[in-house]
Amino acid sequence: MPDAYPSGVPRLRPADLLVLAVVALLLLAGLAGAGPPLAVVALAGAAGSALAGARLSRLVVPASGDDPAGDGGDRPGPWRGPRVRPAAGLLHAAVLTVGLTVAVLPLAAAGLRVAVGAAGLGLAAVLHTVGLLLLPGRTRLAARARVRHATDIVSLGLSLHFAAWVLMPTEQAPLAARIAVASGGFGFAAVGVAALADWRRRPGTAACLLGTGAAQFGLLALIVLLAYGAPDRAALATVPPLVAGVLLTAAGVRRVAAGDPRRAGGPPPVWPRVSAPAGIATVAAAGHLAAYGPFSTGMVLLGLSVIPPLVVRELISAADNRRYAGRLAAQEAHFRALVSGGNDLILLLDDALRVRWQSPAAARLFALTDADVLGRHFADLLHPDDAPQAARLLDRVLAGDRPTLLPARMRDGHGAWRETESTVSDQRGVPEVRALVLHVRDVGERRRLERAVHQLAATDQLTGLANRQELLRELRARRDRSGALLVVDLHGLGVVNDGRGHAFGDTVVVEVARRLRAVAGPEDLVARLVGDEFAVLTDAGPVLAYGLGNRLLAALAEPYRMAGDDEVRLQANIGLAEVRGAGPDDVLRQADLARRRAAQLGRDRIEWYDAYLEEQLVRRLDLERELPGAVARGELDLVYQPVLGLADRLPVGTEALLRWRSPVLGTVLPAELLPVAEDLDLIGEVGRWVLDRACRQLADWSAGDRRLWMSVNVTPGELTAPDFLRRTAAVLAAHGVPADRLVVEVAEPRVGPELPAVVARLAGLRSLGVRTALDGFRAEHASLAQLRRLPVDLLKLAPAAASAHRPGGAGMGGATGGTGMGGVAGATCPAGVAGGTGAVRPPLTDVVVGLGQRLGLEVVAAALETPAQVDAAARAGCRYGQGHALARPATAERVEAYLEEFPSASR
Numbered sequence: 001m002p003d004a005y006p007s008g009v010p011r012l013r014p015a016d017l018l019v020l021a022v023v024a025l026l027l028l029a030g031l032a033g034a035g036p037p038l039a040v041v042a043l044a045g046a047a048g049s050a051l052a053g054a055r056l057s058r059l060v061v062p063a064s065g066d067d068p069a070g071d072g073g074d075r076p077g078p079w080r081g082p083r084v085r086p087a088a089g090l091l092h093a094a095v096l097t098v099g100l101t102v103a104v105l106p107l108a109a110a111g112l113r114v115a116v117g118a119a120g121l122g123l124a125a126v127l128h129t130v131g132l133l134l135l136p137g138r139t140r141l142a143a144r145a146r147v148r149h150a151t152d153i154v155s156l157g158l159s160l161h162f163a164a165w166v167l168m169p170t171e172q173a174p175l176a177a178r179i180a181v182a183s184g185g186f187g188f189a190a191v192g193v194a195a196l197a198d199w200r201r202r203p204g205t206a207a208c209l210l211g212t213g214a215a216q217f218g219l220l221a222l223i224v225l226l227a228y229g230a231p232d233r234a235a236l237a238t239v240p241p242l243v244a245g246v247l248l249t250a251a252g253v254r255r256v257a258a259g260d261p262r263r264a265g266g267p268p269p270v271w272p273r274v275s276a277p278a279g280i281a282t283v284a285a286a287g288h289l290a291a292y293g294p295f296s297t298g299m300v301l302l303g304l305s306v307i308p309p310l311v312v313r314e315l316i317s318a319a320d321n322r323r324y325a326g327r328l329a330a331q332e333a334h335f336r337a338l339v340s341g342g343n344d345l346i347l348l349l350d351d352a353l354r355v356r357w358q359s360p361a362a363a364r365l366f367a368l369t370d371a372d373v374l375g376r377h378f379a380d381l382l383h384p385d386d387a388p389q390a391a392r393l394l395d396r397v398l399a400g401d402r403p404t405l406l407p408a409r410m411r412d413g414h415g416a417w418r419e420t421e422s423t424v425s426d427q428r429g430v431p432e433v434r435a436l437v438l439h440v441r442d443v444g445e446r447r448r449l450e451r452a453v454h455q456l457a458a459t460d461q462l463t464g465l466a467n468r469q470e471l472l473r474e475l476r477a478r479r480d481r482s483g484a485l486l487v488v489d490l491h492g493l494g495v496v497n498d499g500r501g502h503a504f505g506d507t508v509v510v511e512v513a514r515r516l517r518a519v520a521g522p523e524d525l526v527a528r529l530v531g532d533e534f535a536v537l538t539d540a541g542p543v544l545a546y547g548l549g550n551r552l553l554a555a556l557a558e559p560y561r562m563a564g565d566d567e568v569r570l571q572a573n574i575g576l577a578e579v580r581g582a583g584p585d586d587v588l589r590q591a592d593l594a595r596r597r598a599a600q601l602g603r604d605r606i607e608w609y610d611a612y613l614e615e616q617l618v619r620r621l622d623l624e625r626e627l628p629g630a631v632a633r634g635e636l637d638l639v640y641q642p643v644l645g646l647a648d649r650l651p652v653g654t655e656a657l658l659r660w661r662s663p664v665l666g667t668v669l670p671a672e673l674l675p676v677a678e679d680l681d682l683i684g685e686v687g688r689w690v691l692d693r694a695c696r697q698l699a700d701w702s703a704g705d706r707r708l709w710m711s712v713n714v715t716p717g718e719l720t721a722p723d724f725l726r727r728t729a730a731v732l733a734a735h736g737v738p739a740d741r742l743v744v745e746v747a748e749p750r751v752g753p754e755l756p757a758v759v760a761r762l763a764g765l766r767s768l769g770v771r772t773a774l775d776g777f778r779a780e781h782a783s784l785a786q787l788r789r790l791p792v793d794l795l796k797l798a799p800a801a802a803s804a805h806r807p808g809g810a811g812m813g814g815a816t817g818g819t820g821m822g823g824v825a826g827a828t829c830p831a832g833v834a835g836g837t838g839a840v841r842p843p844l845t846d847v848v849v850g851l852g853q854r855l856g857l858e859v860v861a862a863a864l865e866t867p868a869q870v871d872a873a874a875r876a877g878c879r880y881g882q883g884h885a886l887a888r889p890a891t892a893e894r895v896e897a898y899l900e901e902f903p904s905a906s907r
Contacts, residue, residue, distance in 0.1 A: 351398065
């Protein structure tokens, strides 16, 4: 049985082909006289009805596991099998009635065949009618539509009845034939009108209508032929409509059950319903005149009865046309009002992209006339720079791509270029349009506002430079290009704002921006990040970018002369980072890290970013995060390094060396710890802890007869604190430590800036009985000159004094071990009196030792790493020594065990 694709095209299955082949063979056999024609008709009709009935039965009572669609599950719409079952059952019964009627005709007596056929036709017609009415998808027609359909049925039915009447033999026709023809004509008319109305809206239902009509026509024709005693072979002509009718009925029902999708296209044409009745009557009349001659009175009256329904249909059509014309006129007026009053110019383009029509708004919106536009290629209306891109986009739309927004500049009637955006719609598939539709709108004002908003959002309001957001956007745009980012940090602008007011400072900032723009290239982006930070983004390579940084430093270093002869000088630091291959935030962070490094190394410097800088920053951030609270958590610790007499190698004292035992960062030495403590203002807290712990340990070691000193390092800032002397005296008293057992060391390189205050505080310590020491002494003219001014008791030689040319101890007891707290309680950088490749220059050492003896100072040679250095220091006259060659730094317990080896040590 033929099934239907979603498009409505029949699809023949193997069973259909087999049945059709059997029917064809039977027809050939009947034509060849191999069997009775009526038996051939019965067998062919029964075969087609059996197949159609089997297909319909699966809809009435579906088998378990059966595919309800019968097409492998490829259903074009929602399955409506349960709703179709009542109609399918009635149509199934109708198909079987047709098959049984045809099958029993050869078995009936010759005189009863017409009656049997008429009875079967009547029953099949009733079942067909009720079954078709029960098919889902019917809509309630309006009164006007029902009148049209009734008129069409009457008109077509009368024409069919007239045709059948006048074409029958003129002798008296059998009553059964006349009844069948009369009922069949109107039945076929009703089926035809309904099928034509449903052909696109409900193609499955239309197929059912055509199938039932064809089956009834075949059965009716068979009855008429039997009634007139036509030749037996004439009955074979009824086989095609009978078989096709039942198979088409089954296919239509299955399509309805599968969802019955609409066919493409508009409403069904009207002309067949108007022209068919007149045509059928005319052809039938001509045939009668040719075959039988003049008409009888009854025939004339029957023919004239066809005319009134046609007149009524014409009047209805005229009324419908007037109504449609009025509706169309109203819609056109509405459309014209919308198009003329809208803010879009509408253009229709043909396949060659030539303008076929423009809306009336063209003159109002763009001052364009039809002569300016019509017939021209659309690209000719656009700016030459925008035309190629627009042509490519429209070509893609013509090729089937999805329409997109088309931005372009278009010339108006005054010759000015307008910024426009066009919405492209492909309407070539719409018969009334058949063109590309462009809705063109002027977006110039909106673009100007967008640019103004962007300018405000991307510009620093004081200087007119780009701001941080604009710099990041530009960095994203240049991510795959070579170039460099320079971050400029000004020093001294805060002092200007505090001393002369922010208005004066703003004037200086504006001048800074002017100088940056003057030095930067025309393609470079100059931005202001924050108050005193600027940035320059350049496409130049590393060498040229570094040269640009030098020119920027030179320009910014020039005096800033303002109104009133005021002159300001600023210093700057610049950090450089490459742009390619990194995200905007990463590039900015890298340049800022390099800028921080430049600031640490001094002023007016340029530094490139490298990975080591980032490692340092991460380490610094970890230190800043973990150091607060380290004292309270008990994470600080002291190790001690003995000081020995070089003559007898007996311990005379120890130096307290700070260590931070962080559970997160591990052991941190003073070189890292102290700068962070100073920046976080924790230096006083750490220094107090070191002094207290060192004095407590000294008290424990002094419980017997052993007399040792304890050396503790302090920074100049801590030393000059107002409460330092009072706090030191309180700690000594709390632990019962004699004042002369405590040695306070201060690093000589850090004394210079605060020399008067340091001298006063050292003198105060000596008044308490506390001994003082100058750590890291350098044999320089300035150091020798200020040595007389410093009230110290001990002098520790620095590497420079011994010309070792290498670092000594690292901060708070670093690699060489001979240091104090670094910057707080021990920023000592003790000197190694080197031997071998780092040998001391004896004359210089002799001078320093001799000067110390004349000033009453004891000289300590620090950072002694080898026995040769120890011997050299002893020969030079140094009384004491300290370093790994003598004793390494160790915990209090291990130092205690070490001291037990010298029970007679009592200095």
